[in-house]
Amino acid sequence: xxxxxxxxxxxxxxxxxxxxxxxxxxIAMVEEECRRYRPTKNYLEHLPALNTTAFETELMAAEFERxxxxxxxxxxxxxxxxxxxxxxxxxxxxxxxxxxxxxxxxQLEHQAVRAMNLELMAEYGCEMxxxxxxxxxxxxxxxxxxxxxxxxxxxxxxxxRKTKQTQGGEKLRSLxxxxxxxxxxxxxxxxxxxxLEEQIYHKKMASNSLEASDKEQTEVSEMRYLxxxxxxxxxxxxxxxxxxxxxxxxxxxxxxxxxxxxxxSMYYQFGLxxxxxx
Numbered sequence: 001x002x003x004x005x006x007x008x009x010x011x012x013x014x015x016x017x018x019x020x021x022x023x024x025x026x027i028a029m030v031e032e033e034c035r036r037y038r039p040t041k042n043y044l045e046h047l048p049a050l051n052t053t054a055f056e057t058e059l060m061a062a063e064f065e066r067x068x069x070x071x072x073x074x075x076x077x078x079x080x081x082x083x084x085x086x087x088x089x090x091x092x093x094x095x096x097x098x099x100x101x102x103x104x105x106x107q108l109e110h111q112a113v114r115a116m117n118l119e120l121m122a123e124y125g126c127e128m129x130x131x132x133x134x135x136x137x138x139x140x141x142x143x144x145x146x147x148x149x150x151x152x153x154x155x156x157x158x159x160x161r162k163t164k165q166t167q168g169g170e171k172l173r174s175l176x177x178x179x180x181x182x183x184x185x186x187x188x189x190x191x192x193x194x195x196l197e198e199q200i201y202h203k204k205m206a207s208n209s210l211e212a213s214d215k216e217q218t219e220v221s222e223m224r225y226l227x228x229x230x231x232x233x234x235x236x237x238x239x240x241x242x243x244x245x246x247x248x249x250x251x252x253x254x255x256x257x258x259x260x261x262x263x264x265s266m267y268y269q270f271g272l273x274x275x276x277x278x
Contacts, residue, residue: 012162013169083107 016022056064066073083104086096 010165010169012165013172079103080106 011017080103084100085091086093086100090096
């Protein structure tokens with residue numbers, strides 16, 4: 001639901017609440033939050049505007065005005081409990097004596113009411129007091145019964161919370177142990193992968209080195225083979241060249257012989273020269 005606050009505290013299974021300084025730290029955090037909190041919502045907007053003058057009387061309005069102006073309160077007037085005669089300057093005035101008589105009549109009536117109340121209290125006060133006490137006892141019993149119900153409801157809620165948190169705590173501990181196991185396995189797998197990568201790297205390096213060595217040996221063998229072929233070709237060419245040179249020498253020698261024989265021999269005329277030609 002929108003605006004729902006998720007309380008993730010588990011006081012029945014969490015540990016460390018009784019450690020020194022934990023309570024003070026929590027109280028300090030709450031006080032800091034209260035200092036920094038600025039309400040951004042009017043939580044009473046669904047209620048009508050409060051009428052502060054619904055039960056205000058003229059006397060209360062005057063008293064509030066006096067308090068707002070910081071004026072001292074007037075002392076209580078005790079004239080109603082006194083029977084003063086008219087002032088000395090008004091001893092001959094009928095109105096002044098009338099006020100004094102009215103005051104005395106009021107005082108007399110007040111005292112008569114008090115005497116009546118005392119008589120009624122003496123006659124019915126004891127029974128009324130007993131009835132009042134019985135009413136108080138009944139109210140107290142109802143309040144005690146309601147208090148017991150509320151305490152039972154609170155206890156049931158606490159037991160339900162404890163049971164739920166205990167069951168959830170066992171599941172959380174199991175999940176935490178499983179998480180620790182999986183994290184440990186992941187760490188071991190990462191370590192094994194790192195070792196395998198290192199081995200693969202070293203094997204690649206060794207393979208590259210071996211390939212380079214084989215390539216170098218192959219190149220040397222090819223160079224040696226080519227050198228052998230070149231040498232054989234050179235020898236064959238040398239042999240061919242020697243034959244050619246021999247033939248040329250033979251031809252040259254034949255021509256020289258023919259020339260010599262032509263000049264000195266008598267057998268030239270009989271066709272021996274053709275036999276000597278190549």
